[in-house]
Amino acid sequence: xxxxxxxxxxxxxxxxxxxxxxxxxxxxxxxxxxxxxxxxxxxxxxxxxxxxxxxxxxxxxxxxxxxxxxxxxxxxxxxxxxxxxxxxxxxxxxxxxxxxxxxxxxxxxxxxxxxxxxxxxxxxxxxxxxxxxxxxxxxxxxxxxxxxxxxxxxxxxxxxxxxxxxxxxxxxxxxxxxxxxxxxxxxxxxxxxxxxxxxxxxxxxxxxxxxxxxxxxxxxxxxxxxxxxxxxxxxxxxxxxxxxxxxxxxxxxxxxxxxxxxxxxxxxxxxxxxxxxxxxxxxxxxxxxxxxxxxxxxxxxxxx
Ligand SMILES: Nc1ncnc2c1ncn2[C@@H]1O[C@H](COP(=O)(O)OP(=O)(O)OP(=O)(O)O)[C@@H](O)[C@H]1O
Ligand SMILES: [Mg+2]
Numbered sequence: 001x002x003x004x005x006x007x008x009x010x011x012x013x014x015x016x017x018x019x020x021x022x023x024x025x026x027x028x029x030x031x032x033x034x035x036x037x038x039x040x041x042x043x044x045x046x047x048x049x050x051x052x053x054x055x056x057x058x059x060x061x062x063x064x065x066x067x068x069x070x071x072x073x074x075x076x077x078x079x080x081x082x083x084x085x086x087x088x089x090x091x092x093x094x095x096x097x098x099x100x101x102x103x104x105x106x107x108x109x110x111x112x113x114x115x116x117x118x119x120x121x122x123x124x125x126x127x128x129x130x131x132x133x134x135x136x137x138x139x140x141x142x143x144x145x146x147x148x149x150x151x152x153x154x155x156x157x158x159x160x161x162x163x164x165x166x167x168x169x170x171x172x173x174x175x176x177x178x179x180x181x182x183x184x185x186x187x188x189x190x191x192x193x194x195x196x197x198x199x200x201x202x203x204x205x206x207x208x209x210x211x212x213x214x215x216x217x218x219x220x221x222x223x224x225x226x227x228x229x230x231x232x233x234x235x236x237x238x239x240x241x242x243x244x245x246x247x248x249x250x251x252x253x254x255x256x257x258x259x260x261x262x263x264x265x266x267x268x269x270x271x272x273x274x275x276x277x278x279x280x281x282x283x284x285x286x287x288x289x290x291x292x293x294x295x296x297x298x299x300x301x302x303x304x
């Protein structure tokens with residue numbers, strides 16, 4: 001097997017003169033779970049589509065599973081399973097029929113597809129839904145079916161664009177467990193997500209984007225250490241501007257997101273003392289996580 005599952009070298013893409021992927025270079029190793037993070041419009045889905053050979057770069061080189069893409073996109077796609085950001089299941093067909101149609105797209109015989117369907121449905125916890133119309137499934141069941149469908153060709157590489165968006169916490173945990181199972185079997189996963197907990201739990205390495213440019217890269221733990229590295233106190237229920245001037249001397253950094261004040265403090269007790277006597281405030285003290293990194297790297301900083 002090639003030592004690189006996916007390679008981007010100087011890849012650029014513009015739409016109507018606006019650069020949405022700006023000279024990106026990265027490699028994804030076989031067996032790795034590589035997370036693409038970034039705000040809405042950062043270019044994540046465009047990258048996912050370029051890996052599939054469905055969007056042509058303006059410049060740069062892409063290799064996927066050892067072949068150049070999009071030149072040999074058809075061949076690359078044989079080894080890829082896809083969970084697109086927006087489901088494209090056929091609503092009028094049953095669950096089983098959707099899998100049959102998709103398997104034929106990979107040139108599989110009806111018999112071979114029929115043989116694999118029970119295990120796919122079992123994997124996606126949809127065994128009792130084989131003959132249900134997709135239109136009658138819940139959103140979470142549709143997402144699980146899309147995941148099952150992505151596995152029909154036993155792909156080496158999975159490209160998953162927000163696989164758990166819109167799912168309830170049980171369904172999300174189930175998909176996480178399924179993805180960990182696939183990783184344990186040596187699959188390579190490229191995952192885009194807005195759930196920082198998902199990225200933190202699953203990804204070996206993260207690639208953070210803003211406006212099509214890479215702004216940070218590393219393991220979840222390394223990014224948290226590098227960019228935060230101290231306690232976090234979330235404060236709700238007061239005027240963020242007034243509170244920030246009160247506690248400013250005792251914190252490393254303050255950020256406001258909506259109604260919440262995020263304080264990054266080496267000694268959280270000093271912040272608590274400052275806020276004593278302020279009725280109606282709610283304080284949550286916790287260890288730093290990837291969401292803090294995301295807010296710091298891509299959010300509006302109030303002050304340093
Ligand atoms: N086919 C297209 N034609 C024109 N502009 C496009 C097209 N596809 C994407 N874009 C633009 O490219 C930018 C990046 O879009 P993309 O879908 O890659 O973002 P994203 O990071 O996946 O965002 P989200 O988190 O909202 O899914 C956006 O500004 C989007 O409007
Ligand atoms: Mg997207």
